[in-house]
Amino acid sequence: MRIVTDIPGGNFAVEKIENNVIYGHQELRDTTEWWFYWRFRMTELVQGDNYRVEFTNGEVVGYWGPAVKFGQEDWHFIGEEHRVSGSCFTFTVPEHCDTAEFAFCIPYDVENWNRFVEKYRDNPLVETGVLCLSEKGREVPYMRIGKKGNHGTFMLTARHHACESTGNYLMEGIIDHLLSWDNPLIYPVLQRYEVMVVPFVDLDGIVDGDQGKARAPHDHNRDYQEGRYITVRKVKELAKRTDDLIAIDCHSPYKWGGMSDVPYMVRPTTKKNALRTAELGRELRLNCMFQKPEDCLIYEQLLDKHVQMDWDGNFLEGGDTLREKPPLACDDWMAESGARVCTSFETTYFGRPWNRTSQKTMRGLGGQLALALEHYLMMQED
Numbered sequence: 484m485r486i487v488t489d490i491p492g493g494n495f496a497v498e499k500i501e502n503n504v505i506y507g508h509q510e511l512r513d514t515t516e517w518w519f520y521w522r523f524r525m526t527e528l529v530q531g532d533n534y535r536v537e538f539t540n541g542e543v544v545g546y547w548g549p550a551v552k553f554g555q556e557d558w559h560f561i562g563e564e565h566r567v568s569g570s571c572f573t574f575t576v577p578e579h580c581d582t583a584e585f586a587f588c589i590p591y592d593v594e595n596w597n598r599f600v601e602k603y604r605d606n607p608l609v610e611t612g613v614l615c616l617s618e619k620g621r622e623v624p625y626m627r628i629g630k631k632g633n634h635g636t637f638m639l640t641a642r643h644h645a646c647e648s649t650g651n652y653l654m655e656g657i658i659d660h661l662l663s664w665d666n667p668l669i670y671p672v673l674q675r676y677e678v679m680v681v682p683f684v685d686l687d688g689i690v691d692g693d694q695g696k697a698r699a700p701h702d703h704n705r706d707y708q709e710g711r712y713i714t715v716r717k718v719k720e721l722a723k724r725t726d727d728l729i730a731i732d733c734h735s736p737y738k739w740g741g742m743s744d745v746p747y748m749v750r751p752t753t754k755k756n757a758l759r760t761a762e763l764g765r766e767l768r769l770n771c772m773f774q775k776p777e778d779c780l781i782y783e784q785l786l787d788k789h790v791q792m793d794w795d796g797n798f799l800e801g802g803d804t805l806r807e808k809p810p811l812a813c814d815d816w817m818a819e820s821g822a823r824v825c826t827s828f829e830t831t832y833f834g835r836p837w838n839r840t841s842q843k844t845m846r847g848l849g850g851q852l853a854l855a856l857e858h859y860l861m862m863q864e865d
C-alpha cells in the first residue's frame with residue numbers, strides 16, 4: 484500500500500504507519516488559523532484488507548465519515564458506520580479495487596468543471612475560455628452565458644476559499660437551471676443579464692490542495708480592497724461592465740455544527756442589499772418547501788447571517804455594521820459597487836441526518852436558487 488498526496492487537491496502528512504493504522508494530519512499551509520481540509524490517495528490496495536486512519540490534529544472526520552472514491556466509482560460519503568470519532572475512520576478495501584481516494588468532503592476539481600462544460604459545448608448561449616493566468620501560470624477558466632452586451636451582469640463566483648468545493652455543485656445547479664428552459668432567453672435572468680461564471684477564484688490553491696481560508700496576509704475573499712490576486716482583479720473588472728449587477732458568491736461554511744449544518748445566505752453589510760437578499764431568500768425558502776430532502780438541501784432562511792451576527796451566529800447589539808469591514812469581502816464590494824442583489828451563499832459540507840449533502844442535493848439547491856432569482860426579478864419594477 485502506498486499513500487499519494489501529489490494529486491490535485493492533495494493535502495495530508497503521514498506521520499507513521501503501524502499494522503494498517505495510518506497516523507497523520509492535514510497540512511495547514513499559509514494560514515493564520517486552524518483549518519480542517521485534507522485529501523489523499525491510496526494505491527496498491529489489496530481486496531479485503533482493513534485500515535484505520537487516525538488524525539492527530541483536531542477533529543476532521545465529519546458526520547458521515549470522509550468522502551471516498553473507490554476505484555472508478557463516484558465520490559460519496561463512506562457512511563457513519565465507518566466513523567470511529569471526529570479524528571478516526573476505518574474501511575475495508577472492496578472487491579475489484581486497488582486504489583481509493585479520501586477527503587474531508589466531496590471534492591470538485593478542474594476535471595469536474597471540464598466535464599460540466601463539455602455538456603454545453605454546442606450550446607450557442609454558452610462561451611467558455613481562459614479568464615487569465617494564475618500567479619503560478621495556470622489557466623483560470625470562465626463561462627459566459629446569454630446575450631452578449633445584455634444590460635445587466637450576473638457574477639457567479641466560487642472558491643475564493645480553495646477548499647470550499649460544495650459551492651461548485653451549487654453553481655452547476657444554477658447554470659443547469661438557467662439553461663434548462665426550452666427558450667432560456669425569455670426567462671427573467673437571461674432575458675436581462677449576461678452571466679459571467681468564474682468557478683475557481685483561487686485556482687492555485689485548489690490544485691495544490693491548500694485550504695485557502697484565512698491565508699496570510701489575507702485570503703482571496705478579503706482581497707477586494709487591495710487586489711493582490713489577479714483573478715480578484717479580473718472579477719472586479721467584469722462586475723464593473725454594467726450598472727445593473729447581481730452577484731452570488733458560492734462558499735462552504737465552517738466544518739460542521741450549528742448553522743454550518745444548513746445552507747444559508749450571508750446578508751451584505753449595507754441595509755438595502757441586506758433587505759434585497761432577504762427577498763431573494765424568501766423566494767428560495769418557498770421553493771424549498773416543495774422539495775424532497777433527498778433531492779435538494781433544504782434552505783429555511785431563519786439561519787441567514789444578519790449583519791448583527793458574529794461568525795458563530797451570536798446576536799450582537801449596537802448597530803448594523805458590526806461585522807468586520809475592511810478589508811472588503813467579495814459580497815460587500817459588490818454591494819458597495821451598487822449591486823441590485825448580492826450574497827455569499829454557504830452550502831453545508833455534510834447537512835443533517837434527514838437532508839444530507841450529496842452531488843444531487845447540492846445541485847438541487849442550486850436549481851431552486853436560480854428559480855428563486857427568476858421569481859425575485861419578476862417582483863422588481865425596474
Ligand SMILES: [Zn+2]
Nearest residue numbers: 644647734735
Ligand atoms: Zn468561504
